[in-house]
Amino acid sequence: METHARSMRHLVEESEAAGVDAELPRLFQAMADRAVAAGHGSEGYPAMVHQFRAGPATGTGEGTDADAGARLVAKYISTWNERDPRRRRALAAEVFTAHAEYVDPSVQAVGLRAIDDHIARWQTQFTEATFQFGEVHGHHNSVYFDWSFGLSGESPIGRGWDTVELEHGRIRRVFGFFASRTAG
Known part of the structure; x- marks a missing residue:
């Protein structure tokens, strides 16, 4: 899997450099990276089958494991805070489904590329701000959670x-709501 993960990273880089949609290669790269992280680095593609057999990270049936939900939200928030575009896209591929949707009062973004574009625009507007969640x-x-963003050590800019x-x-759909924006 380590060799396959490196190959997928290269395919993503080359696809992006050529202006080709790299959404699917990013998905396979994220899956390969997860298999390596789970200790299957010396194995081949069948090691990825374990990810499917393990079931959803947030529990099975009608419940949602609170710890798994909190871990996913932490990774989601890390996606918003990651300034390196490649690392941010890799995180997004782990967090979101391929056709995920992000909706808030200012945008409706469908697909990993559109969501990443929205996050990049937010980061341009709030260059030093980071998100925290409750x-x-x-x-x-x-899952449901509150969040805030702002400069480290200062009052939040928004909630x-x-x-x-x-x-x-993984995240299929996000509905974001803005509470207020305060002077920061």
Whole structure:
């Protein structure tokens, strides 16, 4: 898997350099990276089957494992805070389904590329700001949490909350709500 993960990274880089949609190679790269992280680095593609057999990271049936939901939200927030475009896209490929949707009062972004473009625009507007999140609540393959963003050590610039729909342990849809924006 380590060799395959490196190959997928190269394919993503070459696709992006050529202006070709790299969404699918990014998905396979994220899957290969997860297999390596799970200790299957010396194995081949069948090692990725373990990811499918393990079931959703957020639990099975109608419940949502609170710890798994909180870990996914932490990774989601890390995606917003990651300034390196390649690392941000790799995180997004792990967090979101291939056809995920992000909706807030200012945008409706469908697909990994559109979501990444929206995050990049936000980062351009708030160059030094980072997100933090509060307690995560979840049930029936959905989670809810509040968030804030601002400069480190200062009062938040903005606050809000997200409701997230999960699919197979990843984010399928985000509905973001803005509470208020305060002077920072």
